Amino acid sequence: GAGVSQTPSNKVTEKGKYVELRCDPISGHTALYWYRQSLGQGPEFLIYFQGTGAADDSGLPNDRFFAVRPEGSVSTLKIQRTERGDSAVYLCASSGQGITEAFFGQGTRLTVV
């Protein structure tokens, strides 16, 4: 695609439910990042993939959060037993070899009620 695509754009879920958020990076980009942006704050790093492997997952807040990128392209961020505090905009970004810019998607707004 032309840019980074994230689906869904909005997700409302009940506390305790499981959710999956999808990111489709720019074709050919090897690096993929997930960030979380709470209201009134800047994006906070969650996890970084280089190809299929998670090169840095130091930002994942706890073991309820998990992300995969099985074929080195599309990535899925998975949140188990959602809590109201998980409500935020989840942003995905990608960058390619020799490209010194990360391109962001428009984000998925997750609301846990």
Added chain:
Amino acid sequence: GDSVTQMEGPVTLSEEAFLTINCTYTATGYPSLFWYVQYPGEGLQLLLKATKADDKGSNKGFEATYRKETTSFHLEKGSVQVSDSAVYFCALSEGSGANSKLTFGKGITLSVRP
């Protein structure tokens, strides 16, 4: 750890006014510095960047100079337009190129009145 501090907002200016948005950082090494912008209804976009001390990044009339001695990367524009209304984020990266995580400031909302 790394951190980025931006001046408190929001900022409201009249068209053609001069803009300064302050940004200071704390980092263990020699980071690259960035300004990202988020226009209403759109995703984050890179506005400009600087990768080493004394470098000046510029784009769309905006400029920012990497000041290592003051650990700052203030954003300036000589004459703002209504279309510059957006949220501006200062960020740093300790890695090489873009293949490293970004640490963002809180962001500041700029509104420009006609």
